[in-house]
Every structure is written in structure tokens, then in C-alpha cells.
Amino acid sequence: MVLNIGPQHPSTHGVLRLKVKTDGEIVSEITPIIGYLHRCFEKHCENLSYEQVIPYTDRCDYIASMNNNFGYVVAVEEMMGIEVPERVEFIRVIMAELNRIASHLLALGTYGLDIGAFTPFLYMFRDRERILDLLEMTCGARLLYNYMWVGGLSHDLPVGFVEAAYDFLDYFEPKVKEYNDLLTYNKIFIERTADIGVMPAEVAINYGVTGPNLRGSGVAWDLRKAEPYSVYDRFEFNIPVGQGIVGTVGDCWDRYWVRVQEMLESVKIVRQALQQMPSEGDVHAALPKKVRPPKGSIYKRTESPRGDLGYYIISTGKPVPYRVKMRSPAFTALSVLDEIARGWMISDVLAILGSLDIVLGEIDR
Amino acid sequence: MSRYLVNIWETVSTLIIGLGVTFKHMLHIRRGYVTLQYPEEKWPRPERKIGFDHNDYNVIRSRLHVDIDDCIGCMKCARACPVGCIHITTVKVPKGVDLGTTSNDTKKRLLVTRFDIDMSECMYCNLCTYPCPESCIYMTGGPNSGKHPIDYEFSEYDRSNLIYRFANISPEEVERITTPPAKPETEGVKA
């Protein structure tokens, strides 16, 4: 039987369509059909100035817009050879990590929803809301920020942000235990996720899967450590990897668990960044008069909550980029779905899909 | 067999822990709820000044507003807009017509006959507000609504109502200003 999951389906995380061949409940082939959310991001970029691209990067991975901005501005800055002030770097890291926590909260919450647990979802959204409040305080927007600019930030941190951020971190850390009690170590949840959709490290690497999905398979690969950009080399944090605590390394539970641990690591990074951040500094100091990178091209990748987010930018020396290509981590994560979800049941396919944490805005662009 | 029993025990114990968590939340609902009863209660408005210094920059993403009296028609905002939702038409005025000055004491040279912002197209990136030399476009309350209560509620029944027309000058007035003062001798030549 050919089953059509999506584009309107409660748990496809956006408008994704999965063509699933099934034999009873067992799935024998999955064909993801994408493109329902295609908005011509890359074509738009060819007609917009470098600054104007930034709000469009927001809209790719709309769950973690700060990280998308981050990757893009880092790439353009490297092309132009801009040294940004230290304060800017720290603020960027704080924002990116807060947004990473928010993104992971959403991923974990909706994952719980895929498995059928409704309450953790709302707890996580409650806490995500507080991060969004912090980000709103900073730049006025709750989801699509356009906060990081080439060479700086749109404006400085608001008065009282640091205290509010510490407040949030103190509030957030104990909450992780609650999630663990309610969902992570729940036996039903473990039954549904452990040993399901095992992605061996080789498969993950062959498909180019990155981020928490790769780390869930036991590969300690994190661009923040491997190729430190910005000021990530100044912080102490661990790379959590899947250990197969309740099942096999690389199963759904490991991917989930890696995200839980990563939130705690992000909390650590934000704390350190708040402490080390220079209290003075003009965030506009290094803003170029005109963003016009010299002729040439660059490929720069950063660690977004979903993995290696790469921007390939070709400049012809005009104020408009010749080409901007975005390497989407969610796209590669989706491509591995067929490989790891074959032979499982329909419920498992949705559990595996949820554990890959894809965002269709980024896949279709 | 022992694995079987351990499994049952793990199931029961972890499920009871989970039940405990939700029950605790239910008991503590009075001090723990996060619902905002929307039409009655509203989100606290950010307590920040509206200004263009960095310490009190208005970081609200809301409606765009233009102080049209300060606009010099330089079109910088329209060029900065990634989606092109700002439409400005300016008319050159003949020599000798004084349009006055802005609050920054810049002399206005162009008559802004049309300054439309289609808020249904706006993507709230705030990019238009930065290049403005007169700081007269910014995000806050509705069109020409006094000195700007910040609100987030500007949904409309008709999409055309989301096109905010800021230029408040009538066509007759445009005609009057742009018509060069009548000179009797040139009239004679024409005839």
C-alpha cells in the first residue's frame, strides 16, 4: 500500500510529503518529496544587497534565526576581512546559544508530541517563551531577528539584559531535570525510541549528516570545537555524543539525549560569555560603509542547532552577491531518512523523522 | 525472567515519577500558570524610550510609521527595503517655492506626494529605519496616530487597509505648489 504522509499531516514538521510504501504497518520505502515551502531564497539573494540578504537568512531556519544570521555575517566578514569588536563577538555567541537552546527545546517538545506525550511539549514551549522574551528584549523581534549585521550588530544589548539572562539560566537548569523525569527516562518513551532508527556513524558520515544527529551516532564533531569561529575557542564546553545508554549508539533516543545535553552545554557557554563579555564597546564600530566584498568566493560553515550550516558566496565586486548557496543541515538529515527508517513501522518512521529534527523552511529554502 | 520483572518495575517506577511531575504542576497551578488571557490582559509593553540614540533605540517591531513632515524624499528607506514595500513618489518643485525645513533643520527640496507602505508585504526586518537621515521612519504605532502608542494589534478586515498612506497632501495642493507662478509675458508668447 502506498501511503501519503503529508503535506498536511500533524507530524511532518512543516509541509513535507512522505511517500511511504508499506506492507501492513511495516514500511519498505520512503520517498521524501520536498519543495512545498520553496521561496527562492538563493535566487532572491542574487538580487539583493548583502545587508538585505540577512532577513532572508532568518526565514530559512526560522527556529534558529540567530544562528543563520551568524553564519552568513561570519562568511561575509571573512570575505571583506573585517575584524569585529570583541563585544560584538560575545553578544553574537550569547544570542546564538540562547537561540540554540530555544531551537532544541522546540525540537524536543515536538518530538515528545510525535511520540504522543503532549505535556512536555507545553513545558518546553513555556521555557522557550522566556528565551524569546530575552531575544525580543534585545532586538524587538521574537522569531526573525535580523540582529546580526555584517561587521556588527543592529544595536547594542538593552539595559538589564545581562541580569535577565542570568535569571533565565538559573531558572532553566533545574527544568531540564523535569523534562528528564517526564519524558527522557519515561519507560514508554524509551521503548518507543531506543534501538529505533539506528544510524551508524558510517552511514551518518556518508550521507553528510551533521550536528546533533551525527553526534548522536557517537561522532564528536562540532564546528565550534573543530573549526572555532567567532570566539568559541575561549569557552569550555563538552561535545555530548550518543553513548547508547538505553539502546544502541545512534538510535532515536541518543539523538534526543544529545540535544538535552547540548542545551546544558549551551547554558555553560552563555554563562561564560556573559562573564567574559567586555562591558563597553561600540557595536557599530566595524560596520563597513558599503558592504561590497572583493571579487572571489568563500565557503564558510558554522554550527547551527541542526548541524553544519554552510554559506557559499560568490562576489563579483558588486554590492549584490553573484550567488549565495546555503548548505542546509536539515536537508542532509532528511536524505538519510529512507536509509535508517526502512523496515520499521509507520509509528517508528514518524519517530525517526522527529528525531532528525528537520525544519522545512531550511530544506526548501 | 529477571529482565522481564526488572522491565515491569522500571516501567511502573518511571511512569509514577512522570505522574508525580504532572500532579505537582496541577497542584501548583495558582502560582505557576503562564496563560495570558489575551483580550483582557496584554503583553507588557517594552518599557523603552523611543529614540534614535543607541541607548534608547526603539527595538519594537511593529507598524512602520513615518513623520511625513520630516521626510525629505531621499528614498533611502525604499532602497533599503528588501521586499520593496515602500513606495515613494516625489515631485520637483519650481525654484522659489519653499517647502520648509525638517525638525533637523534640513531644507526640504522635494515634495513627497506619495509615501505608501504596504504593511501586508512588510517583513519587519527594520532595515528601512537605519539609513533615514532625518530619523523620520520607525516602527511603532499606526499611521499618523499621535505620538505613538505601541501596539501590536493592527489586523484589518480588508487587505487594502494595510497600505498605509503617509503623504497627506491632496492632488489639488500638489497642483498648486508645483505650478510655477503665472507670468503674464510668457503667456503672451505662447499665444
Place this chain on the structure above:
Amino acid sequence: MFENLPYPDLILWLLLAGLLLFGLMAVNALAAVYAERKISAFMQDRLGPMGQGAGFHAGKWGLLQTVADALKLILKEDIIPRAADRRLFIIAPYIIFIGAFIAISALPFSEYIQVIDINLGIFYLLAVCSLGVVGLITAGWASDNKWSLYGALRSAAQIVSYEIPAALSIIVVVMLTGTLDLQGIIRAQEGLIWGILPNWIIFNNPFTFLAFFIYFISGVAETNRTPFDIPEAESELVAGFHTEYSGMRWAFFFLSEYANMFIVCGIATVAFLGGWQSPVPGFLDSGGWGLFWFFAKLLSLIFVMIWFRWTFPRLRVDQLMGVAWKVLLPLALLNIFGVGLWSLYIG
């Protein structure tokens, strides 16, 4: 109660009783939905339905929310998909509804209030409870929708499997009380046991204690509620067997779901928790209070079901069957054996 009435009066009586039962089911659904909304909201740090605005609003604390919902469902357009098997599609909700309705008619609400007192009461209830599955399969098949079909087949497998541990646990009760009559079972649970505890079957011995939980878990599964809600698992099967239903037909499914909860909790109350017996003999156990005790026990069980739903994730279909056949069934058999030994040597 009214077997000896003359014919026209009998019809009147039955009509009256039927109307009352229907009213009970409707009120039960309204109240349970409201409770479910509020409890889930409180568990999730929300407030749930709250109406306080001007104009049309849902009453204080959203009390009228479910009434408004019911009104909406009645007024809603009735859509029958073109590809559906029309006759079966129309009849399916009523089959489920009738299953719930005739089951509820045998429940003893108090010592005096019971519509039909059958001497095979508990047997009848168990039999009638599984009638609903016919409706589910019909609905799933008639909708001509793959999701509905999956839901229907899953629910068929699930309900049939969970019938067995449920019935085996009830056998324990029958063994101890020696009767199939519901009133008889309740009367057998009078008094105290071990001086402090009420002489309810659940406290009779460790095996019956376990039997209660087996029955209750099976009951949760039979009513298709989380963690066993795979027939309608909204994140997998959209809405399962009632994907294509809308308006009043959907409302009948809904009504029956809550009625089924009521019945399952009712059976548990009667069989294990002493029905309308007061927990302390002699304390408030006169006629009217029986009704109170019955509903108090029943509603607290419904609360537990709601509590389950808003805490647990959902099992997978094969794990669900695994729980029934590998865990509950052996334990239920063990229980029968244990109770037999207990009543021979200890009790």
C-alpha cells in the same frame, strides 16, 4: 424492576429510562470534556478554557465551553466523502453509540437505581463493551481512507486483545463473590476487612489488588486512551478511524468514547471498589448516599485516566500487543491461580 408492568406502561418506562440514560451520557461527556480540558491545562501550566470577555463568551471559568462546542457540532455541516460507503459510514457512529448505551443501562448507580438488573450483569457488561469495536471497524472501512483503515485495524486488534486480561481479572471477582449479578457483587463487599480497610475486592488479597490494576490498564486500552490511543494516534494516523467524520457523527464517536470511559470506570468501581458502598460502613451509607459514593469512586477513576493521558507518551502498536499478551495476560492468569489458592488456604 419493571418486568411485571403492563405493556403500554413498560414502553413508557423504557422510553423514560432511555431518555434519562441518554441525558446521563450527554452530561457525562460534557462534564468529562470540561474536566479533561481543565485538568490537562492545569497539568500543563495553562488555564484552559476561560471566558470573561464581553459579548458571547464561554461563561465563568469557561464553564459553557463544552456546551458551545456541542452547539457547534450540531450546527456543523455533515460531510460524507464521495468515495465512502454511504450506508456503513452513516451507521457506524450509531453502532458504537448503541454499544455504549446498552452497557450503561446495566450499571448499578446505587442500591435502588439501576435500569436493568440482569443476573448475569457483569458478563453482560463485558460482552456488550466489545460491541463498539464493530462500529470502529465499520467506520474505518466505510471512510475509504487509508488512515481510517489503519486506525480501524489497530483498534480491532487492540480491543480484542485487551478484552482477555480484562475478563480474566473480572473472573477473580466472580470467584470471590460467587455471583455474576452486579448488585450481588456489590453486596458481597460490605463491611470491613482486617479491621481497618473496607471489604472491597481490591483489598481482599494481594492478587485482587493486582487484578484491579490489570483491569484498569486494560480498560484504558479498551477505551482507546493514551498511552494506548493508537487507533486515533493523532501524530501518526491524523485522527484514525474518525478522520473523515465531522459534525454530529463525529460527536457520536466522542460521546461514546466518554461513555466508554464511564462504563469501564463503572465496572471497575462495581467489581473492585465496592460500588455504592460507603468506604466506612455505617457512615453515610443510606439510600441517596449510595449514588454519591458510586459517582465519587467512578469520577476519581476517570480523573486517573485523564491524568494518564496528559502524562504519558503513546505505545507502538506491536508493543501494545506485547503488553497485553506478554505482561497482562500471564499476570491475570497468575492472579486467578493465586486467588484460588488464597481463598482455599488463607481467605
